[in-house]
Amino acid sequence: MLELKDVSVIFNQGTSLEKRALDEVSVHIPEGQFVTVLGSNGAGKSTFFNVITGAAPAAEGTIVLDGQDITAQKEHVRSRSIGRLFQNPEHGTAPRLTVEENLALAYSRSRGPFSRAIRKEEQALFREKLKTLDMGLEDRLKTPIGLLSGGQRQAVALMMAVLNPPKLLLLDEHTAALDPKSARKILEITNDLVRREHMTALMITHNMTDALTNGDRLLIFNDGKITQDFSGEEKKKLKPADLLDFYEV
Numbered sequence: 161m162l163e164l165k166d167v168s169v170i171f172n173q174g175t176s177l178e179k180r181a182l183d184e185v186s187v188h189i190p191e192g193q194f195v196t197v198l199g200s201n202g203a204g205k206s207t208f209f210n211v212i213t214g215a216a217p218a219a220e221g222t223i224v225l226d227g228q229d230i231t232a233q234k235e236h237v238r239s240r241s242i243g244r245l246f247q248n249p250e251h252g253t254a255p256r257l258t259v260e261e262n263l264a265l266a267y268s269r270s271r272g273p274f275s276r277a278i279r280k281e282e283q284a285l286f287r288e289k290l291k292t293l294d295m296g297l298e299d300r301l302k303t304p305i306g307l308l309s310g311g312q313r314q315a316v317a318l319m320m321a322v323l324n325p326p327k328l329l330l331l332d333e334h335t336a337a338l339d340p341k342s343a344r345k346i347l348e349i350t351n352d353l354v355r356r357e358h359m360t361a362l363m364i365t366h367n368m369t370d371a372l373t374n375g376d377r378l379l380i381f382n383d384g385k386i387t388q389d390f391s392g393e394e395k396k397k398l399k400p401a402d403l404l405d406f407y408e409v
């Protein structure tokens with residue numbers, strides 16, 4: 161599904177500030193796999209996501225998504241098949257637009273320009289999708305999204321990312337800015353959506369328990385490389401304390 165082969169990202173190449181943020185990373189993520197990603201600050205996790213989306217160029221190596229070499233593809237083209245959620249729910253939603261306008265914008269992205277009124281059947285679809293979140297958001301369709309709480313907004317952002325299920329969903333610490341209860345709820349919704357839509361998903365987190373209790377596989381980054389790769393029974397047996405040994409500081 162997603163295959164990176166010897167991919168490197170080098171910032172400020174050829175200067176005294178040169179930094180190999182990703183160093184010859186190779187990994188294969190099969191279709192439908194849910195992968196959690198851990199690593200200390202500066203280990204290269206966000207750069208890993210950025211090189212997949214095209215936000216950071218690959219200096220070396222190749223990236224293949226769903227059989228297509230996307231290494232040289234522009235970011236906006238890749239965004240049609242890759243959904244991404246960030247730590248800050250404000251990232252990716254338009255605060256002055258209502259909940260339904262934000263959803264319509266996301267919905268129309270792969271269906272044509274956002275130039276027409278929101279149709280009745282779209283409204284019904286958004287209402288039905290929001291209802292599955294069980295947060296009462298189906299009654300807030302006309303509310304500007306900027307007036308929602310962080311958790312509510314992140315739930316809508318998540319729904320926006322999966323309205324037309326992307327080939328790949330990238331979750332970049334998307335629960336880190338939320339209070340513990342909202343974070344748990346968003347994680348629950350994430351699991352439901354990923355499983356129901358059989359999505360291929362990668363989730364960066366600093367929470368070791370979340371990294372172990374979610375997903376099928378765990379990757380740990382250190383200094384621009386994937387230094388640990390656990391899946392199946394091996395992952396299930398791990399405890400948060402075991403993971404500390406794999407962090408380099």
Ligand SMILES: Nc1ncnc2c1ncn2[C@@H]1O[C@H](COP(=O)(O)OP(=O)(O)OP(=O)(O)O)[C@@H](O)[C@H]1O
Pocket residue numbers: 171172179180181199200201202203204205206207208381
């Ligand atoms: N645009 C950039 N220019 C120069 N250096 C960068 C740039 N982006 C990232 N880096 C460097 O690349 C390395 C990897 O950064 P990255 O953001 O991928 O780490 P991370 O694992 O996501 O860290 P965190 O957990 O703190 O978010 C760091 O040393 C960082 O300072």
